[in-house]
Amino acid sequence: MAAVVQLQRQFIEYTTSLYNEGYLDDQFTQLQKLQDESNPDFVVEVVSLFFEDSEKLLNNLATALQQKTVDYKQVDSHVHQFKGSSSSIGAQRVTNVCVHFRNFCEEKNLEGCLRCLQQAKHEYILVRNKLEALFRLEQQILQAGGSIPIME
Amino acid sequence: MDSSSSVNRTVGMKEEVEDERPHVLVVDDSLIDRKIMEKLFTNSACKVTTADSGQKALELLGQGEEYKHTNINHQGPKINLVVTDYCMPGMTGYDLLKKVKESSDIKEIPVIVVSSENVPTRIEKCLEEGAQEFILKPLKQSDVKKLRCHMHFTQSIKGRFCIGRYWDSWRQIRGEM
Numbered sequence: 580m581a582a583v584v585q586l587q588r589q590f591i592e593y594t595t596s597l598y599n600e601g602y603l604d605d606q607f608t609q610l611q612k613l614q615d616e617s618n619p620d621f622v623v624e625v626v627s628l629f630f631e632d633s634e635k636l637l638n639n640l641a642t643a644l645q646q647k648t649v650d651y652k653q654v655d656s657h658v659h660q661f662k663g664s665s666s667s668i669g670a671q672r673v674t675n676v677c678v679h680f681r682n683f684c685e686e687k688n689l690e691g692c693l694r695c696l697q698q699a700k701h702e703y704i705l706v707r708n709k710l711e712a713l714f715r716l717e718q719q720i721l722q723a724g725g726s727i728p729i730m731e
Numbered sequence: 732m733d734s735s736s737s738v739n740r741t742v743g744m745k746e747e748v749e750d751e752r753p754h755v756l757v758v759d760d761s762l763i764d765r766k767i768m769e770k771l772f773t774n775s776a777c778k779v780t781t782a783d784s785g786q787k788a789l790e791l792l793g794q795g796e797e798y799k800h801t802n803i804n805h806q807g808p809k810i811n812l813v814v815t816d817y818c819m820p821g822m823t824g825y826d827l828l829k830k831v832k833e834s835s836d837i838k839e840i841p842v843i844v845v846s847s848e849n850v851p852t853r854i855e856k857c858l859e860e861g862a863q864e865f866i867l868k869p870l871k872q873s874d875v876k877k878l879r880c881h882m883h884f885t886q887s888i889k890g891r892f893c894i895g896r897y898w899d900s901w902r903q904i905r906g907e908m
Contacts, residue, residue: 606869613770613872619772628763635785659818663847667869 580723588729590716594730597713602706607669608730629668636661640696644689654692655684658671661699672702739770752778753882757813757829764868770812771875777882780810785822788815789830792837803818810840816868817846817853825857832861841881852854852904 597603613619636657643654662677676699683691716725751843755777757768765781772779782788792810813831815824822830824844832838841863846853854865863881866874 610767613767613774615774618770625763625766628766632763660761663761663868666847667763667767669760690822690835 583720583723586720586723587725587728588717590713591728591730593713595718597653597709600631601671602709604669604671610668611730623714626668626714628681628708629664629670631659632664633673633707636664637696637703640699644692644696649687649689649692651684651687651692656682658684665703670703670706673699674704676702742849752776752879753811753879754778754780754809755812755814756785756788756810757781758785758813758819758824760784760816760819764816768870771870771872772814772874774841774872775879777812778857783822785815785819785827785830787814788827792831794830794834794837810837812878813840813845814878815842817844817857818848825853825860828857828860828862843878844880874889 610622610625640654640657642660643650644659658677658680661676662681665671665673665677676695680692680695680699682697720727739904753776755772757765757772758781758852759765759768760783762783765783769779769781773900782791792813813827815827817824818846828842828844831840831842838861842861843864843866844857844862845868847868849867857865898903
């Protein structure tokens with residue numbers, strides 16, 4: 580029993596820190612609210628799609644920026660997609676990098692774009708690790724027989 | 732009223748509720764956004780069909796090329812509302828909106844355009860072309876609740892019902908209470 584309470588407290592603290600540090604925004608809460616008994620894995624499913632999509636996009640971006648003649652429209656199109664998907668799941672810091680990234684695309688600034696790509700990758704890896712840790716905590720709570728605290 | 736007849740009535744009513752749920756067509760090239768919008772609408776008691784392109788959407792609305800040539804008055808699944816992303820490769824949400832509003836058989840279907848970008852000229856353009864609303868992504872449950880009022884129902888009832896608010900009146904009309 581004490582173990583469950585401990586885990587739940589950890590969960591609350593961890594989730595709160597993710598919001599405070601800007602890794603996640605209200606959109607993530609919206610996703611959690613959508614989850615119900617008919618679809619108990621909804622959040623994990625959507626976030627997994629985001630992970631798959633992001634890795635593809637990051638690879639495409641790296642390739643596009645390595646071309647002899649960079650097609651900035653193509654680069655911008657990938658960033659637009661990345662901005663959209665990260666915003667849809669509430670990965671705020673990734674979205675913010677994408678905003679700057681698009682500005683550099685418009686300016687056809689290669690150095691700026693390359694820097695943003697690195698930053699986007701960095702922020703993506705951070706949020707991915709944090710979300711995976713969050714999901715692991717949820718599993719631990721459920722396995723210990725507890726329920727996941729609802730964050731408002 | 733014995734228990735068996737009330738069970739039958741409940742079951743019967745449930746089946747009717749399934750058939751009469753408003754049918755929403757969600758159009759978006761992003762799989763993540765299709766999945767989220769689908770959940771938003773099913774949580775609001777709607778039936779949802781998704782399409783990953785404007786072209787696919789038109790086919791589902793019974794406007795595909797094949798139907799035009801064969802001259803069959805093909806009625807696709809009856810759609811009460813179209814929700815389309817603006818930025819899509821190939822046919823944009825705006826192009827889709829135009830095609831819907833230009834077609835004699837489906838121009839009455841309300842179209843909502845959603846976009847991640849707040850561009851006033853874009854918004855104006857869509858509203859002028861006949862979009863019911865323009866909403867910024869990402870959509871929230873509260874946005875979807877408001878949209879229910881736009882859905883035209885297929886059953887022969889006068890006027891539009893926001894089912895959530897008028898559920899009891901609706902049931903009275905149908906003789907279920």
